[in-house]
Every structure is written in C-alpha cells, then in structure tokens.
Amino acid sequence: NAGVTQTPKFRVLKTGQSMTLLCAQDMNHEYMYWYRQDPGMGLRLIHYSVGEGTTAKGEVPDGYNVSRLKKQNFLLGLESAAPSQTSVYFCASSSGLAGGLRPNIQYFGAGTRLSVL
C-alpha cells in the first residue's frame, strides 16, 4: 500500500551540483505534480504532468527540469543547484481533472528535504 514514494528523503548539495529527485506512484494515476514548500508560503507548483510523456510548467519552474518517461514515475532535476532551492519538495499524483462537482484528490509523498550550501 505504498501510494506515492519519494527518494531520497534528505540530501545536501553544494552550489552548482546537480541531482535528480524521483517520485513513484502505484495508483495508476494520470496526473503528477512537483511542489516546493517554504515557511509561510504554502506549497508552490514547480512542474506537472497530465500523462506519460507530457510535462508543463507550474508557478515556479525556473532552475528545474522534469521528465515523465513512464506513467508511474515523475523525475525532478536540478542542473545547477543554488541556495535559493533549499526547500522541502513534495510530489503528488491524482487520477484526473478537477473542477465543478467532481473535484479530484491529490495524494502526496512524504517529501525530500534538500539543503544547498
């Protein structure tokens, strides 16, 4: 009963280093999302995907890239990490389109805590 799994849970990077965060879901969901959470700012959408092979920019996409090669996986990449990217990153998935009388539920992973020194 895994749901949404994020790896790694913690990571410390030096400025300029690169890394990839992995999100995997076992619910056969079409939609997947990457958020960052910073104190006092709630969750902000970085990128999202509406299906395998598709990606789209969210509210704060700069400095990040994503890929959705397989339906169950959504990868978030930082090519050249900066201290401003120190944050907690959450991945979420949902089964379909929200709105009106059929709102959709997003299921979240436990997060990846990233520090960039």
Place this chain on the structure above:
Amino acid sequence: TQLLEQSPQFLSIQEGENLTVYCNSSSVFSSLQWYRQEPGEGPVLLVTVVTGGEVKKLKRLTFQFGDARKDSSLHITAAQPGDTGLYLCAGAVLTGGGNKLTFGTGTQLKVEL
C-alpha cells in the same frame, strides 16, 4: 498569480478550546480543499467543498465554503492534542490540463494539554 491567505499563521491553544481558521482570496475557485500536514509527512486531504455556501462536518471539524466561492473557514470544536499540525487550504481552478491547486500560506496549530 492567485493567492490564498490564511489566518492566523500560528495558533497555540489549550485542549478543549474552540478555534477557527480562515482562508481568503480575491479569486473564485471551482472547489476548495483542506489538508492537514504532520511533521515529516506530506499533506493529507481532510475535505473538499464544491458549492458556494456549502458546510461539511467531519467529527469535530466544520468546513464552510463562502457563498461567492472565494473564501473558506475551518472550525474545530473542543480541540485535542491530536489536532496539532499544519492546516492548508487549497483552491482548485478549472484549467485546460491538470488538477492544479493553489495552496494557502498555512496555519500552524498546536494544541496543548
């Protein structure tokens, strides 16, 4: 950018007290969700309200969606230590693709014995 402002930002109360958390925006949302997040975990959905003026109850928690679908409130009766956590509201917007949510700034609640 649509903004959802929550108030208060922090709330520390004694067990048994009542409290209300507010979520306000200048934008209209198709639905409004409330999540609770515990330390080291991701947010977990508590409730979704979809109709202006709608009221939903979940045990000691009462959720209301404003008539104009721009604001919402969460009222907790007789708070317990287990209610401690970060409460987030999130507005859903009808878009051409994706169930995109705009999250509020969060209310950190601590309930002490």
